[in-house]
Each structure stands twice: as structure tokens, then as C-alpha cells.
Amino acid sequence: DSGVTQTPKHLITATGQRVTLRCSPRSGDLSVYWYQQSLDQGLQFLIQYYNGEERAKGNILERFSAQQFPDLHSELNLSSLELGDSALYFCASSVSATNEKLFFGSGTQLSVL
């Protein structure tokens, strides 16, 4: 158990819909990262938050947004969903903004039908 909690584990929805994925980092970790994993693209970095502020941005679509709340949990919002958004979404946390030892949650499997 990494200590990072992601909910829900599975999500099935339709194209055009909006969903929210939730992540609680390990106790004491201030940094949260979101990754998208698909078979053909590997692990794609989406965005990082540190202590409530956006720290780094990767290949995140404009239809996607995220935030980190004062209690340090984070949410990833995916809107106007497309079939191609079907993937495994991982959240990871680390102690600091540049500590590269990441602890991953179990992921949310998103299926867009």
C-alpha cells in the first residue's frame, strides 16, 4: 500500500460527459501529480500541484483541469469526454516539489463509451 488513495477505481461514462477523479496523497506529502496511462502512449505526465499551487504542466488537454485543495487532496476534472480519453489515470505524491521519488495510487480506470 503506497498510502495514496484514488477514487473511484473504475468509471464508465458516455462521450460528452464530465467526470471527477479524486486523489488523497500520502500523509505529509505536499506534491501531487496526475498521469494518464494508455497502451500506446505509456505514462503521460498531465500536471503537478505543490501545496495548493500548480507547479508544472505536461500534456494536459484544455478539456481537463485539476486543483489541489487546502487539505492537499486533489481532483482531476475531465469534460466533454471522448472515446480516446479512455485510459488509466494515476495520481502520485511526493514529499516536496522536486522530490522525484513518487508514490502512486492504484489508479482510476476510465472507460468512455
Added chain:
Amino acid sequence: GQQVMQIPQYQHVQEGEDFTTYCNSSTTLSNIQWYKQRPGGHPVFLIQLVKSGEVKKQKRLTFQFGEAKKNSSLHITATQTTDVGTYFCNHNSGGSNYKLTFGKGTLLTVNP
């Protein structure tokens, strides 16, 4: 952006054989990390290498960072079925465009 190429993409071995995966970058890396993801699981941190020429060992796993800090390797001696999974390298691109970039990974399968 900075690209890290990981090879091979797939590797199938007989149990007991050795296995090596490589990460290669066109630019100097500040550090590199290795992760393992079991089938159906999530990536788990294995190790971080920081110094030029650094070599670290974890039981049957040997990690190396090249002298020029542009490449790294993970070598597994005498593979076991428990070694099955995808091995990723990850690096920090640093600077104002800081982000953590994973290679596409090497999927290792082991035939018992």
C-alpha cells in the same frame, strides 16, 4: 521537449536468463529514477541515480548511470517469474519547464 528513449519495448526471457533495459537521452539528465509496474498494478519506485557513473545494486538488480549522464541501464541477473512487469525510467527535465517524464517502458515477460 527533452526525450528519453527506452529500449527494448518488449523482452521475453526464459527464467534464469539475464535481462537489461536501457534509457537514452540526447541531453544531459540531472538524475534518473527507475520504476516497476506489475501487470494490473501501479508503478513502484525502485531507485534514483544522481551521480555520473553511479552504480547501485538491489539484490539481483543493478542500476547504472552513464558517465555523461545521458543514459542509464537496469540489469536483472537470473530472472525469476516475480520480475515480470514493465520497467520505466523517469527523469526530471529541470529548469523552468520542470516536469517528470517517463520513458515508454520495457515490458518483461519470463517463461518459467
